[in-house]
Amino acid sequence: MKEALSTLADRLCARDPRALARALSLVEEEGEESADLVKAVFRRTGRAFVLGVTGPPGAGKSTLVDRVARVFRSPRPASSQVGTEFGHPASVGIIAIDPSSPFTGGAVLGDRIRMSGHHADEGVFIRSMATRGHLGGLARATTDAVLVLDAAGWDVIIVETVGVGQDEVEIARTADATIVVLMPGGGDEVQTLKAGLMEIADIFVVNKADREGSERLVAALEAAESLNVRGPGALTPAILKTVATSGQGIDDLVQAIWKFRRAAEQGPAAQTLLRRRHDRAERQLRDLVHQLFGRYLDQKVLAPGELAALVTRITGRQIDPYTAAADLVRRAVKDT
Amino acid sequence: MKEALSTLADRLCARDPRALARALSLVEEEGEESADLVKAVFRRTGRAFVLGVTGPPGAGKSTLVDRVARVFRSPRPASSQVGTEFGHPASVGIIAIDPSSPFTGGAVLGDRIRMSGHHADEGVFIRSMATRGHLGGLARATTDAVLVLDAAGWDVIIVETVGVGQDEVEIARTADATIVVLMPGGGDEVQTLKAGLMEIADIFVVNKADREGSERLVAALEAAESLNVRGPGALTPAILKTVATSGQGIDDLVQAIWKFRRAAEQGPAAQTLLRRRHDRAERQLRDLVHQLFGRYLDQKVLAPGELAALVTRITGRQIDPYTAAADLVRRAVKDT
Numbered sequence: 001m002k003e004a005l006s007t008l009a010d011r012l013c014a015r016d017p018r019a020l021a022r023a024l025s026l027v028e029e030e031g032e033e034s035a036d037l038v039k040a041v042f043r044r045t046g047r048a049f050v051l052g053v054t055g056p057p058g059a060g061k062s063t064l065v066d067r068v069a070r071v072f073r074s075p076r077p078a079s080s081q082v083g084t085e086f087g088h089p090a091s092v093g094i095i096a097i098d099p100s101s102p103f104t105g106g107a108v109l110g111d112r113i114r115m116s117g118h119h120a121d122e123g124v125f126i127r128s129m130a131t132r133g134h135l136g137g138l139a140r141a142t143t144d145a146v147l148v149l150d151a152a153g154w155d156v157i158i159v160e161t162v163g164v165g166q167d168e169v170e171i172a173r174t175a176d177a178t179i180v181v182l183m184p185g186g187g188d189e190v191q192t193l194k195a196g197l198m199e200i201a202d203i204f205v206v207n208k209a210d211r212e213g214s215e216r217l218v219a220a221l222e223a224a225e226s227l228n229v230r231g232p233g234a235l236t237p238a239i240l241k242t243v244a245t246s247g248q249g250i251d252d253l254v255q256a257i258w259k260f261r262r263a264a265e266q267g268p269a270a271q272t273l274l275r276r277r278h279d280r281a282e283r284q285l286r287d288l289v290h291q292l293f294g295r296y297l298d299q300k301v302l303a304p305g306e307l308a309a310l311v312t313r314i315t316g317r318q319i320d321p322y323t324a325a326a327d328l329v330r331r332a333v334k335d336t
Numbered sequence: 337m338k339e340a341l342s343t344l345a346d347r348l349c350a351r352d353p354r355a356l357a358r359a360l361s362l363v364e365e366e367g368e369e370s371a372d373l374v375k376a377v378f379r380r381t382g383r384a385f386v387l388g389v390t391g392p393p394g395a396g397k398s399t400l401v402d403r404v405a406r407v408f409r410s411p412r413p414a415s416s417q418v419g420t421e422f423g424h425p426a427s428v429g430i431i432a433i434d435p436s437s438p439f440t441g442g443a444v445l446g447d448r449i450r451m452s453g454h455h456a457d458e459g460v461f462i463r464s465m466a467t468r469g470h471l472g473g474l475a476r477a478t479t480d481a482v483l484v485l486d487a488a489g490w491d492v493i494i495v496e497t498v499g500v501g502q503d504e505v506e507i508a509r510t511a512d513a514t515i516v517v518l519m520p521g522g523g524d525e526v527q528t529l530k531a532g533l534m535e536i537a538d539i540f541v542v543n544k545a546d547r548e549g550s551e552r553l554v555a556a557l558e559a560a561e562s563l564n565v566r567g568p569g570a571l572t573p574a575i576l577k578t579v580a581t582s583g584q585g586i587d588d589l590v591q592a593i594w595k596f597r598r599a600a601e602q603g604p605a606a607q608t609l610l611r612r613r614h615d616r617a618e619r620q621l622r623d624l625v626h627q628l629f630g631r632y633l634d635q636k637v638l639a640p641g642e643l644a645a646l647v648t649r650i651t652g653r654q655i656d657p658y659t660a661a662a663d664l665v666r667r668a669v670k671d672t
Binding site for chain 2: 326
């Protein structure tokens with residue numbers, strides 16, 4: 001590892017804000033320096049509590065995250081049951097995932113103006129991250145960004161994703177607890193529920209609960225949940241109603257988060273959480289293996305222009321992709 | 337290849353409906369038989385026109401797809417400009433992607449009742465596909481399902497995805513033309529637009545255009561599109577309004593599809609479409625390489641239980657995932 005990176009890692013772990021900004025930029029670039037940085041800080045991670053927040057566009061996730069962060073930041077929790085784990089105020093790092101724009105960088109329509117109540121608060125850190133447009137890149141960068149914030153000593157890390165696709169599901173799975181935010185009247189509720197969200201929710205939030213249809217959505221969630229087969233020891237997700245714009249229900253939500261955390265760490269569900277962390281690490285390992293193998297192929301196996309020629313043979317139907325892939329792997333591995 | 341698979345491939349290409357059902361089941365299982373089947377039929381593919389339809393939940397995609405299929409199926413197109421490419425009726429195969437449920441198979445809330453107007457029409461084929469819950473699996477299975485329908489002689493193949501995530505974007509990219517369906521009042525329009533959809537749309541459809549806010553959404557799309565930097569020769573997407581439930585605007589949409597197709601195949605944009613097909617084939621090749629390499633690791637490099645032990649060392653912070661991944665790749669490849 002380069003000397004500069006080792007210094008950066010030390011400054012990061014000493015909570016230098018400029019080192020944090022630099023480290024997250026490296027992670028977003030996904031280069032080899034990013035890997036070296038994560039290697040250097042990895043043993044100093046594992047302390048933060050990671051909260052995932054996902055749901056369809058327009059459900060009010062950003063406002064909800066802002067409100068939850070305010071409760072974490074308040075010196076005296078509104079409810080006596082809240083926040084005993086870290087004591088308040090806890091420091092809150094927020095990673096807002098912007099899955100847009102391979103080529104615009106997400107800036108076409110400008111960033112949301114948000115967190116105005118926090119901009120002078122050094123205990124809150126907010127970073128938007130965009131994908132480079134390739135499958136898996138976003139999940140990888142998010143995982144590393146969480147490790148960086150963890151190493152830098154942030155107590156609570158909130159990962160907020162827009163969308164209900166498979167990639168968002170993957171990102172939500174990198175969290176210790178996942179909140180799925182829905183809203184009444186947000187279109188076809190059945191489709192929303194089907195889109196992979198039932199399985200990943202530790203807590204359901206029906207936001208904009210002052211709108212018509214919120215009771216119906218809660219009932220639909222309860223009905224769907226009653227049909228949902230979870231493994232032994234798994235916790236049934238809480239279903240809460242909030243109005244994030246006014247703050248209604250936010251204290252209850254933070255309480256539900258801590259309640260889930262306690263149960264997952266100490267109760268009969270602890271085994272489930274351990275398995276979840278194991279599965280998450282295995283996915284990350286396999287993903288990195290693929291990335292490194294792809295790099296090996298490009299650098300050591302393929303001649304310049306060879307891949308493009310091979311792809312042209314595929315589009316011309318001269319060779320099928322399965323045969324082409326098997327040939328490439330055969331040329332790369334030891335044992336054929 | 338097993339004798340049975342070779343027979344299945346021949347029956348598939350002879351348009352035997354039972355062979356088609358069997359072939360799609362194989363593809364969904366993603367086993368080695370699926371690879372062998374695609375290998376066997378690949379050279380007989382490349383003829384179908386593949387249409388991707390995506391957008392947020394509740395936008396009315398299914399109804400829209402049903403309506404579009406009806407126009408393709410009609411013996412005399414309503415507009416003289418429509419359908420000269422295949423002649424009518426064209427046969428239509430629909431793959432409805434259900435990104436839900438690693439463990440429920442998408443059946444928790446039951447399948448939509450749909451396409452009631454087509455159930456006796458042998459020129460329409462509908463299949464729902466669910467993911468096995470791992471990143472990339474859905475895109476791979478969808479690509480292969482399109483090849484299977486193509487080999488079986490279907491003229492038009494429509495791939496319908498729910499959601500606005502990165503994986504849906506990948507799936508949309510497997511199409512020759514991609515329709516992004518939005519609706520007025522579907523929540524935060526800016527978020528919807530940011531979620532990777534601007535880049536992939538060949539045609540925007542504002543469905544439910546009889547609702548309040550449809551003009552505003554069209555204006556927002558036009559404004560965003562005017563800021564969007566596309567490559568030289570790229571086509572500016574058409575923006576159309578429809579009311580799928582009543583059929584309003586559907587003929588215009590089908591016309592826009594054919595217009596896009598003509599321009600993309602014969603006009604100055606043809607170069608762009610060629611590059612798109614090339615990129616798609618390259619992504620597919622890399623994905624298959626990763627899958628095969630993962631299988632090689634599991635079968636030839638890792639001892640039983642070794643991966644689990646390694647992952648436990650990662651979660652225990654004894655080794656970082658980057659170092660662990662590099663070790664695994666080093667043990668597998670020829671040249672270290």
